[in-house]
Amino acid sequence: MAQYSVRRYVMCPPAHFAVEYAINPWMDTSRPVHRGRAVAQWERLRETYEALGHQVDLLEPIPGLPDMVFTANGAMVIGDRALGARFRESVREPEAPAHREFLTGLGIDVRLPQAVNEGQGDFAWTGRHILAGSGFRTSREAHVEVEQTFGVPVLALELVDPRFYHLDTALCVLDSDVIAYYPPAFSEASRRILAEGYPDAILAGDDDAQVLGLNAVSDGEHVVLAAQAEKLCARIAEAGFTPIPVDVSELLRGGGGAKCATLELHDHNRPRAHTAGPRAGAGQ
Ligand code: ARG
Numbered sequence: 001m002a003q004y005s006v007r008r009y010v011m012c013p014p015a016h017f018a019v020e021y022a023i024n025p026w027m028d029t030s031r032p033v034h035r036g037r038a039v040a041q042w043e044r045l046r047e048t049y050e051a052l053g054h055q056v057d058l059l060e061p062i063p064g065l066p067d068m069v070f071t072a073n074g075a076m077v078i079g080d081r082a083l084g085a086r087f088r089e090s091v092r093e094p095e096a097p098a099h100r101e102f103l104t105g106l107g108i109d110v111r112l113p114q115a116v117n118e119g120q121g122d123f124a125w126t127g128r129h130i131l132a133g134s135g136f137r138t139s140r141e142a143h144v145e146v147e148q149t150f151g152v153p154v155l156a157l158e159l160v161d162p163r164f165y166h167l168d169t170a171l172c173v174l175d176s177d178v179i180a181y182y183p184p185a186f187s188e189a190s191r192r193i194l195a196e197g198y199p200d201a202i203l204a205g206d207d208d209a210q211v212l213g214l215n216a217v218s219d220g221e222h223v224v225l226a227a228q229a230e231k232l233c234a235r236i237a238e239a240g241f242t243p244i245p246v247d248v249s250e251l252l253r254g255g256g257g258a259k260c261a262t263l264e265l266h267d268h269n270r271p272r273a274h275t276a277g278p279r280a281g282a283g284q
Helices: 035-051 095-105 140-150 188-197 230-238
Strands: 008-011 055-058 075-078 081-084 109-111 123-125 130-134 154-158 171-173 179-181 222-226 242-246
Touching: 008 035, 035 055, 035 222, 035 242, 075 095, 075 123, 075 140, 081 095, 081 140, 095 109, 123 171, 130 140, 130 171, 140 154, 154 188, 179 230, 222 230, 230 242
Parallel strands: 008 055, 081 109, 130 154, 222 242
Antiparallel strands: 075 081, 123 130, 171 179
């Protein structure tokens, strides 16, 4: 049964969002992004979380870092501990220290990574174990680091389709027992692991996967995802969750969706009396 819990998210306004380089197949540098639209869609996403009762902390956008809106890649965070990111592509690497400083400011103990890992792009916490992707960005060595950092079991999954280069483009944790995923994004061996571990999973089809419908954010009851993923929305509803469709079409030009723009501070208590970190533009 769907069970809601209040969540805490880190987002970064797409003030400098652009497609200036192409590091995944979704990015086309010859088609300029509409930044105003991206900002409006992002604002809507933030408002959606707040209306659902969640807390959103804001990370200050840095000029020259066009992908910084994709905060999911900045770290893996559970409780008062984090593993910082180490980006595969040097163009994104300066985002990593910004995240580390921000999380440290929240009182989180941030471990420095050795191996390449792109945070929650490839690490998903189910409440029991971490599902960990590799194949395009995060390295296998990082799976060991994340296991050591959090002391929880890691289930390694291999991605094989370059359009689904991060785990969160092909798989979403809806609650501790239910996941949704797109089987063709995974190797044969990983598909078997998923089928065994999650016999009741929701399987997404090509059309839903191709609008990055699986790049979704669940609070255990509501699932925020691309409105274009219509069939997936229907299946999520059949499974007892409430789909909350949002339009993130402009972020898709960078190869991301709702989840990419959201770093979850898993199991992090609601704010202590002081609210750490910048709240610029929080409008309150
Ligand atoms: N353009 C970014 C990149 O290729 C998009 C990152 C999307 N983030 C995610 N969590 N899937 O790195």
